[in-house]
Structure formats: structure tokens, C-alpha cells
Amino acid sequence: MSLLQLQGVSKKFGQVVVAEEINFELGVGDALGIVGPNGAGKTSLFAIISGDIPADAGEVIFDGRTITHLSPAKRARAGIGRTYQVPRPFEKMTVFENTLLAAQQGGRSHGHKSYVLAYGALERTGLADFANASAGSMTLLRRKRLELARALATDPQVVLLDEIAGGLTDLEVVELTDIIRALRSDGIAVVWIEHVVRALLSTVDRLLCLASGVIVADGEPKEVLASDAVRSLYLGSKRVEEVL
Ligand SMILES: Nc1ncnc2c1ncn2[C@@H]1O[C@H](COP(=O)(O)OP(=O)(O)OP(=O)(O)O)[C@@H](O)[C@H]1O
Ligand SMILES: [Mg+2]
Known part of the structure; x- marks a missing residue:
């Protein structure tokens, strides 16, 4: 069952495009990872979902209800953390x-x-x-x-985690990842933006890559990392094995 859906979501800050016709769907209890270069629009996407910034166009649907015009407090009460x-x-x-x-x-x-x-x-x-x-x-x-x-x-029914592992030591990242994995077994869906790719891969079963406000890859994590688009737009010269 679909828990969260974005339909044609677009957002610009002046000339900077942070979301362009974004469509995606998250099921109940799913775990989705988001990667992408700095300034890709990852945090902005969370802000659009949580209601901290309004989208220019498109709809956010949560638990079967359009929430695009609800305040952040009402979205939190609906189950978005x-x-x-x-x-x-x-x-x-x-x-x-x-x-x-x-x-x-x-x-x-x-x-x-x-x-x-x-x-x-x-x-x-x-x-x-x-x-x-x-x-x-x-x-x-x-x-x-x-x-x-x-x-x-x-x-919450879903938690949006924005670089929660950033700046931590390897051991600390493992501790935090264990906690996040436990949320899944409690049926809480997780959407996790993270540059610590190894931590992401131990938790999520789907990975999405965002670049300049566009979803350039979405699917099985290792396939997404190995794709040409993700290698050229995010990983640069790094090989997939180096980030695992
Ligand atoms: N409130 C705002 N007003 C104007 N520009 C903004 C605002 N918020 C973000 N931006 C710009 O939008 C772009 C995307 O920012 P965002 O924070 O969503 O990127 P990000 O993918 O989370 O990057 P990072 O990996 O560095 O956290 C950046 O160029 C940023 O400067
Ligand atoms: Mg960010």
C-alpha cells in the first residue's frame, strides 16, 4: 500500500531548480535511501514533504490524503517525522x-x-x-x-532522516544504523538522505539518486550505484567498490 506519494513536484529558488517534476512513491514500512551531490535538492525535498517550504507545483499525498496545503504541524500529526x-x-x-x-x-x-x-x-x-x-x-x-x-x-508512520550519520566515526555510524534498522521492524517507513553510502546500503532496499532536482536513478541500491548516471553525477571517479 502506498504511504507517501509525490506527483509532479517542482520547486525553484530564483534560478536554482531544486525539484523538477518529481514523482515517487513509498510503501508502508519501506526503506528508501537518497544520495546525490551537494546542492542537488535533497534537503529541499524533505522540506517540501514536511511542509517547511511550499512546492511551486505538484501534490504531496500521504496515507491516501492530499496534504500539499497542510501546515508542518498538521503533517507531523498525520504521521510524518x-x-x-x-x-x-x-x-x-x-x-x-x-x-x-x-x-x-x-x-x-x-x-x-x-x-x-x-x-x-x-x-x-x-x-x-x-x-x-x-x-x-x-x-x-x-x-x-x-x-x-x-x-x-x-x-510517525515515516521518518525522514537528513544526513543523520554525517560527522560520526565508523563505530558510531554502526550504532546508529542498528537503531534505524530496528525502526523498520516496528513498521516505520524510513527515507534516509546520506553521504555515508555503506550505512545506507545496510539498511535500505531501494536507492534514489537526485541531481539538480531530477531523479536520475531509482531502484535496487547496487544497480543504482553502478549506473552510468550515478557514476558520472555523484560518484565521480570513485568506483562502486570504494564506497561500499
Ligand atoms: N531557503 C532557500 N532559499 C534559497 N535557496 C535555497 C534555500 N534552500 C536551499 N537553497 C538552495 O537550493 C539548492 C539545493 O539545496 P539543498 O539544501 O536542498 O541541497 P542538498 O541536496 O540537501 O545538499 P547537501 O548535500 O549539501 O545537503 C542549493 O543551491 C541551495 O543553496
Ligand atoms: Mg542537504
């Missing part, structure tokens, strides 16, 4: 307070249920022991985990 490329927690609040706020503001929960969701999100991301620490004191890995916890606290 997202993380940001640069984590932006409220530094002076605790890890738990940050997560609870996400559950209350973006989520579909009230009162006691928000606490349950917030605590559950901290447990899933391995942050329960840091619930009372201030968010500003967290290391990069824990900030990334908190970013994920805030998205999960909204009780």
Missing part, C-alpha cells in the same frame, strides 16, 4: 524535555501518552540514561540520537 541536517535541540532544556516537547507539539498525543511516547523514543535511541542531562551538553552522536528521538516521539 523528520530530523534536520544540523541538529537543533533546545540546548538549555533536558534531553527528556526536548523529546516531550516534540511529542506534544508535533505528535498525535496528549497528556500521559506524550510522556509514554517521549520516554519510549529515548529508550529506542539509547538515550534513557541521559534523560535529565541538558541537550547542550551532548556529544555529536547523542545529539544525532536526540534528533531521531524527537522525530520518533511524534509517533
